[in-house]
Amino acid sequence: MKKSIEKNKWGMVVVGCSSGGLGALKEVLFPLPSSFPLPIIIVQHLHPEGESYLASYLDGHCQLSVKEAEDKEKIDPGFVYTAPPNYHVLIEKERTLSLSVDAPVVYSRPSIDVLFESVPPFMAKHTIAILLTGANNDGTKGMLYIHRHGGLTIVQNPENAESSLMPQSAINAVQVDHLLDLEEMAPLLIQLSRD
Amino acid sequence: MDNEAIEINLLLEAIYQKYGYDFKEYADASMRRKILHRLELFKLSNISEMTHRVLHEQEFFEILLQDFYTSVTEMFRDPSYYQALRKAVIPILKTYSHPRIWVAGCASGEEAYSLAILLKEEGLYDRSQIYATDLDKNAIKKARDGLYSAELLRKYTSNYQKAGGVESFSDYYVAQNQNAVMDPSLKQKILFSTHNLVSDDSFNEMHLISCRNVLIYFKKALQERVLGLFHRSLCRQGILCLGAKESLHFTSHDDAFETLMNHEKIYRKK
Numbered sequence: 001m002k003k004s005i006e007k008n009k010w011g012m013v014v015v016g017c018s019s020g021g022l023g024a025l026k027e028v029l030f031p032l033p034s035s036f037p038l039p040i041i042i043v044q045h046l047h048p049e050g051e052s053y054l055a056s057y058l059d060g061h062c063q064l065s066v067k068e069a070e071d072k073e074k075i076d077p078g079f080v081y082t083a084p085p086n087y088h089v090l091i092e093k094e095r096t097l098s099l100s101v102d103a104p105v106v107y108s109r110p111s112i113d114v115l116f117e118s119v120p121p122f123m124a125k126h127t128i129a130i131l132l133t134g135a136n137n138d139g140t141k142g143m144l145y146i147h148r149h150g151g152l153t154i155v156q157n158p159e160n161a162e163s164s165l166m167p168q169s170a171i172n173a174v175q176v177d178h179l180l181d182l183e184e185m186a187p188l189l190i191q192l193s194r195d
Numbered sequence: 196m197d198n199e200a201i202e203i204n205l206l207l208e209a210i211y212q213k214y215g216y217d218f219k220e221y222a223d224a225s226m227r228r229k230i231l232h233r234l235e236l237f238k239l240s241n242i243s244e245m246t247h248r249v250l251h252e253q254e255f256f257e258i259l260l261q262d263f264y265t266s267v268t269e270m271f272r273d274p275s276y277y278q279a280l281r282k283a284v285i286p287i288l289k290t291y292s293h294p295r296i297w298v299a300g301c302a303s304g305e306e307a308y309s310l311a312i313l314l315k316e317e318g319l320y321d322r323s324q325i326y327a328t329d330l331d332k333n334a335i336k337k338a339r340d341g342l343y344s345a346e347l348l349r350k351y352t353s354n355y356q357k358a359g360g361v362e363s364f365s366d367y368y369v370a371q372n373q374n375a376v377m378d379p380s381l382k383q384k385i386l387f388s389t390h391n392l393v394s395d396d397s398f399n400e401m402h403l404i405s406c407r408n409v410l411i412y413f414k415k416a417l418q419e420r421v422l423g424l425f426h427r428s429l430c431r432q433g434i435l436c437l438g439a440k441e442s443l444h445f446t447s448h449d450d451a452f453e454t455l456m457n458h459e460k461i462y463r464k465k
Contacts, residue, residue: 071440072222084439087411090224090225090228091224092223092224093224098411099411102225102267114228118227120227121199122197
């Protein structure tokens with residue numbers, strides 16, 4: 001058996017959000033320094049015919065480089081990847097990203113559940129999953145999956161979320177590790193990235 | 196490797212050896228999602244149990260095969276792509292006496308019909324031949340029938356208009372019960388047939404190949420092979436159209452094509 005030596009506990013951050021997500025993402029990502037070592041992959045629900053503005057918008061507001069996910073692209077530290085409109089994003093075991101046009105899940109493509117549940121089991125235990133504001137329950141199954149595989153789950157406090165349904169649904173289903181307001185997220189992520 | 200990954204490899208190997216369908220070079224993440232979804236629906240305890248049933252029950256295999264095939268498309272998906280075809284590609288096709296067009300991975304036919312409509316409106320349809328292929332014989336049957344749920348028509352009509360459609364979309368179908376039946380004249384120049392991009396070879400010299408949102412389901416090595424097949428199948432200066440999020444960049448075929456429209460992923464063989 002190959003023995004893997006884990007230098008760091010956490011290897012990747014996955015984030016899901018829907019309505020109100022743009023403002024929330026800005027608050028979470030903006031304080032992260034360009035040296036933040038964990039790659040971040042984001043599903044923000046978008047109108048299927050919308051232009052791919054999300055990545056360029058966030059890139060203008062973040063110290064990290066933000067780009068839209070490309071098919072079979074290597075996942076690199078220092079980058080934030082966003083799902084393109086009308087495509088699911090999935091994570092391959094080679095640490096690359098895949099796109100798919102499979103049917104929408106919870107009426108959503110991209111879907112948060114599809115991204116979170118695509119994290120291979122051996123990576124899931126090194127994955128931090130964050131669920132933010134949103135008005136449907138996409139992401140709940142995904143959070144449950146990450147939790148069951150030993151990953152870390154962080155949910156935005158629904159009381160202060162622009163739309164409480166998505167975080168509330170996850171809290172009802174999963175024993176989440178951290179229930180936080182937006183401004184508390186970046187400091188925790190920075191601290192976790194040193195573990 | 197974790198057990199699940201091993202079990203998936205064994206399942207795909209069993210399918211290959213028993214039925215000859217090769218999914219081993221399909222991108223793992225999407226295959227894994229489909230397999231786990233079926234596992235949950237049938238309340239099976241693990242993937243090895245699924246492999247056992249695949250080997251011993253052909254009906255079970257057929258169900259799984261349909262899971263693997265399912266991809267969702269629509270008429271005039273990505274309207275800006277069709278606008279680009281009108282603007283940059285149709286004038287090139289018009290220089291050929293009998294343009295041959297291959298829609299590779301046509302699924303249930305939506306894109307082939309969209310192209311047929313486009314060619315009709317550009318006065319090119321009658322001298323064109325569209326080959327629409329997919330490896331799923333059920334999808335090909337559906338494509339041949341040209342029967343689509345009436346629920347989708349509003350979306351299709353809106354796509355058509357955004358794509359620069361100059362007629363009324365309702366001229367191209369007849370409403371029948373809950374369905375829209377595509378106008379039979381649109382089928383005259385479409386040859387629907389099964390073809391497996393993994394194992395079948397080139398079958399004619401094409402002026403245009405459209406293969407949209409198919410390559411994303413393949414691993415890199417298979418993507419390379421299929422692009423090689425397209426390169427072989429195109430005439431000199433033939434046109435290759437990929438999906439909006441697919442690209443020739445970072446493949447070994449990048450140098451063999453020039454970019455006709457970068458944003459719409461339309462390339463031209465050198």
